[in-house]
Amino acid sequence: MMIRLLITSRFIGADDDLIIEFDDRGGTCTSWVDRGSAQPSDTWILDEQASLDIDDNLFDVNALMMLAGRQVMFPDAATMQMCTELGLDDSSRVWMQVMPRWKVMKMLREIARDFVNVLAGPDGVYYRNVYEPTRRLVRSLACAHIDETLRAKYMTMGGGNIPALESFAPDADGFARQPSYDILTGRTGRAKISSGPQILTLAKTHRDIIKTRWRGGRVVMLDFMSLEARIAAITAGRSPPDDLYSALTRDVLLGMTREQAKLTTLTAIYGGGSKLLQSQGLAGDDASVALAAIRDYFAVDAIVEQLTRELAETGALRSVAGRRVACPNSAAHILYNSYVQASGVDVALSGFNNIASELTRRRMQSKIVYILQDACIIDMHPDELLYTADLCDVGSHVAYYSSHFPLRCKELTA
Numbered sequence: 001m002m003i004r005l006l007i008t009s010r011f012i013g014a015d016d017d018l019i020i021e022f023d024d025r026g027g028t029c030t031s032w033v034d035r036g037s038a039q040p041s042d043t044w045i046l047d048e049q050a051s052l053d054i055d056d057n058l059f060d061v062n063a064l065m066m067l068a069g070r071q072v073m074f075p076d077a078a079t080m081q082m083c084t085e086l087g088l089d090d091s092s093r094v095w096m097q098v099m100p101r102w103k104v105m106k107m108l109r110e111i112a113r114d115f116v117n118v119l120a121g122p123d124g125v126y127y128r129n130v131y132e133p134t135r136r137l138v139r140s141l142a143c144a145h146i147d148e149t150l151r152a153k154y155m156t157m158g159g160g161n162i163p164a165l166e167s168f169a170p171d172a173d174g175f176a177r178q179p180s181y182d183i184l185t186g187r188t189g190r191a192k193i194s195s196g197p198q199i200l201t202l203a204k205t206h207r208d209i210i211k212t213r214w215r216g217g218r219v220v221m222l223d224f225m226s227l228e229a230r231i232a233a234i235t236a237g238r239s240p241p242d243d244l245y246s247a248l249t250r251d252v253l254l255g256m257t258r259e260q261a262k263l264t265t266l267t268a269i270y271g272g273g274s275k276l277l278q279s280q281g282l283a284g285d286d287a288s289v290a291l292a293a294i295r296d297y298f299a300v301d302a303i304v305e306q307l308t309r310e311l312a313e314t315g316a317l318r319s320v321a322g323r324r325v326a327c328p329n330s331a332a333h334i335l336y337n338s339y340v341q342a343s344g345v346d347v348a349l350s351g352f353n354n355i356a357s358e359l360t361r362r363r364m365q366s367k368i369v370y371i372l373q374d375a376c377i378i379d380m381h382p383d384e385l386l387y388t389a390d391l392c393d394v395g396s397h398v399a400y401y402s403s404h405f406p407l408r409c410k411e412l413t414a
Contacts, residue, residue, distance in 0.1 A: 003119070005061070005112050007046045009035045011074070012104065013095040020112045028109070044115070046072065050184060056136050059127070061115050063184055067131060068123035069316065069324055070114070074107055075099060126322040129399075130346060131183070133353045138181040140356070142367035144197065145213040145379065146170040151206075160203030167198045168209060175213075179370065188342040189323050189349075190373055199370040199377075207377075207412050210369065216382035217366075219412040222392055223375040224351065224405055228344045229265050231320075234403050235340070236299035242406045252297050253290055260290075268294045269340055271333020300336060307335040320400045321346035347405055348374050351395035358394045362387070377412065 003022040009015060016032040023029075039045075041057040050062035065072050075095050083098060096104060118124060146168050155165050168176045179196035186192060193200055210219050224230075226244045233240040241247050248261040256264070267277060268291060277287035295301065308330060310317055317325040317335065319342035327338055352371050355378075359366060365381040376395075380388065392407040 003116060004040065004043045005046065005115065006033075006039055006043050007108060007112075008048075010048050011046055012108070013097070018108065020109065022112075022116055028112070030105070030109075044119075046111070046115070053139070056139070059132065060135075063131065063135075064118060064123060064127045065115065066184055067127060067324060068118045068121075069326060070118065072111055072115075074111060075104075076107065122318065122322045123324060126324075130321050130323065130349055134183055134349045137353055137356050137368075138179075138183060138191075138371065140368075141178060141371070142369050142379065143175040143178050144168075144210045144369040144377075145174055146176050147209050147211045148174065151209045154206050154209065160206050161198070161201050164198040164202040165206060165209070167196065168202070181371070188325055188338055189319070189345040190341070191371065197370075200372060210377065210379075210412060212379050213367075214365075214379065214381050218380045218382075218385060219369075219377065220380055220388060221372075221375050221377050221410045221412055222355065222388075222395060222407045223410060224348060224407055226262075227347065227374045227405065228269055228340050229262075230403075230405060231340050231343050231347065232265075232269055232298045234401055235303055235343075236297070238297075239403065248294075248297070252293050256290065264290045264294050265298075267291065268298060268300060270337050271331075300332075303339075304332045304336050307339055308332075311335065317342070319343045319346050321350070343400075344374065346400060347398050350398040350400070351405065351407070352376050354397070355391050355395045358391060 001024065005020045005022075007018040007020070009017050012018060014032075015035065017035055017037065019031045019033055021029045021031075039058060042059065043057075044059045044061050044064075045054055046061040047054075050060055050066060054060055062072060079095065079099055086098075119127075148170050151165060151168055151170075154160065155162060170176055177196045179199060180194045182192040182194045183189070191200070207221075212219050225242060226240075229244055230240050233244060245258045245261045245265065248265065249256050249258055253261045253264060264277060267273075274287040274291050277291065307317055311327060311330055317327060317339055319325055319339065321343070323342055323346065325338050325342045327334055348371075352368070355376060356368055358364075359368070364384050364387070366384050366387075367379045368376055369379055370377040378391070388409045392409055395407050396404040398405060
């Protein structure tokens, strides 16, 4: 397969963009093209930094290398030192003027070959299967219609996250800005909001400021049920039912309420101890026994042993979809939670992308306006409300597991 790489004039410090093409046998062809000229689909772009805003038919080298835990270094340290001594900072981009042309080209070819090697490995697979579809999804999200009267009321009342409420200020037509997501820098792949409406930190009780744009429509949230606990159970070889926590009260944590079972499970997944459970009203002995039973049910020790070996052999973990997960230390609870959380992100993003594809396939007018860590918010057209169960079903089937991941539909506003 031919690989086409464009290195921008900004990155090089040149007047034109550089094209390096790799053929199936590893041969290369190099040429210069006018700065900013249109490029064929599937061209890889190397610019000054990673960006979500490149065209949908182009791919981002910086993003790929960041996913691989690598950094594109250009120029070399000696040239950087020389520029510093001459009073030239990195923004000057004068590499073509201060280095021999042969040296510039040699460095760029080395960068290009390193990129091709990464692309051929698991990080390239993850980029194409998960990162790139998600980048396109978050760029396509519709602006949400906002109930300004209710938003202003909540701000006057106080409580909750007022800066988050402020970020939903609508324009003259009643719509908030499109959010800008960071889906690249989170250690386990969890999304962040880099600018725009802070949906991830908006109080749950304030989500009803999002209202439908359609007469007779509804704003709904499709929410994965006990996602990380389900990942943990499947990883342990279990086949969890839809209501996992209720099943645990019947089969493992006898006599506990569903909420106590949920707390005990999440405490085990996140590496908490029995003192946390005691602070929530469980007696000391009961808390210790319950925590041990849950750790046994989820085979935590055996899975940690596997993850420890993986970390020692490769220097990082891989989520179920192949995302590289760097671990700050090898503590058992860090390894376990990192794997479960990163794999939960894989499942959620796969589900969201499936839902978005189904909306497109059916040519539906309903619009996804926000994604959360384990839920998406959709402004449903009134003629399409009967399809919410279908969307939940489509989102529940992902590529990485034979088990399904049930979603529930909750109406936020009309």
